[in-house]
Amino acid sequence: MADAVNNPLPIVVLISGRGSNLQSIIDSVAAGDLPVEIRAVISNRPGVQGLQRASQAGIFTRVVDHSHYPDRAAFDKALQVAIDAYQPELVVLAGFMRILTPAFVHHYQGRMINIHPSLLPEFPGLNTHQRVLEAGRAVTGATIHFVTEEMDGGPAILQARVPVLAGDDAESLAARVLEQEHRMYPVVIRWYAEGRVRLDTERQVRFDDVPIKRPRQLDSEADAPC
Ligand code: GRF
Numbered sequence: 180m181a182d183a184v185n186n187p188l189p190i191v192v193l194i195s196g197r198g199s200n201l202q203s204i205i206d207s208v209a210a211g212d213l214p215v216e217i218r219a220v221i222s223n224r225p226g227v228q229g230l231q232r233a234s235q236a237g238i239f240t241r242v243v244d245h246s247h248y249p250d251r252a253a254f255d256k257a258l259q260v261a262i263d264a265y266q267p268e269l270v271v272l273a274g275f276m277r278i279l280t281p282a283f284v285h286h287y288q289g290r291m292i293n294i295h296p297s298l299l300p301e302f303p304g305l306n307t308h309q310r311v312l313e314a315g316r317a318v319t320g321a322t323i324h325f326v327t328e329e330m331d332g333g334p335a336i337l338q339a340r341v342p343v344l345a346g347d348d349a350e351s352l353a354a355r356v357l358e359q360e361h362r363m364y365p366v367v368i369r370w371y372a373e374g375r376v377r378l379d380t381e382r383q384v385r386f387d388d389v390p391i392k393r394p395r396q397l398d399s400e401a402d403a404p405c
Contacts, residue, residue, distance in 0.1 A: 187372070188368070189269075190270070191221060191269075192221070192273050193222070193223075193262075194220060194221070194229035195224050195277070198227065198230070198273065202361075203364055204364050205238070215372055219238065219265045221240070221243060221261055223245045223254075223277055224244070225242045229274070230242070245277060252282070255282065256283075258283070269292065269371055269372075270287050270291040270292075271291075275293075281328045284327060288327075291325065292371070294322070294360055295324070297320065298319060300331075302319075303332060307319075312349060320338055321363060323338075323363055323364065327382065335394035336395065337367050338397065339359035339360075341355050
């Protein structure tokens, strides 16, 4: 657990692309709102915008290019070695677009979180916004969850709800959801740093030590970011 001032929580952020969620974390740390030390940003793709964002903020970057490994297991092993060199207490997946092996996930059980642009368990996987539109949903959103073996299936910590508006296409909907995503990671990472949220041995999310049956909701009174 992090002492907010003297002992910030060490984290590593994994990305595959644009890195706008990474930027929201960087900005919160820079503003003094997040008791976190981003020890490294690791990408499975070279040359992506998120790596530039990290470099501009003076954060170590690494590329572990999945295309250089013969299979998933070999890539995940190399990724694990790269991550563990920085000794993070939390691994944050921010637009990291790789399916992870059970061995990798198990290694970080309770110490790895992901953000997904839907109200999980609905619409896991890719092309989320298009599928939400095709299903005619009036409301969508985003979810932060602990990572387990099931893709986008781990216990949910926080959700934000976002209306689907007449005339939306996948792009406009993605942009509206992304605005909420950018508010979410700073909230959840702060909870983790303060020891308020954890995954227990029953794979149940505990908030202030109480098991929660449903994810917390952004903008419910208690969870509004300061
Ligand atoms: C976000 O929508 C996130 O939920 C999903 O991938 C996107 C990443 O965007 N997993 P960015 O790279 O953080 O800008």
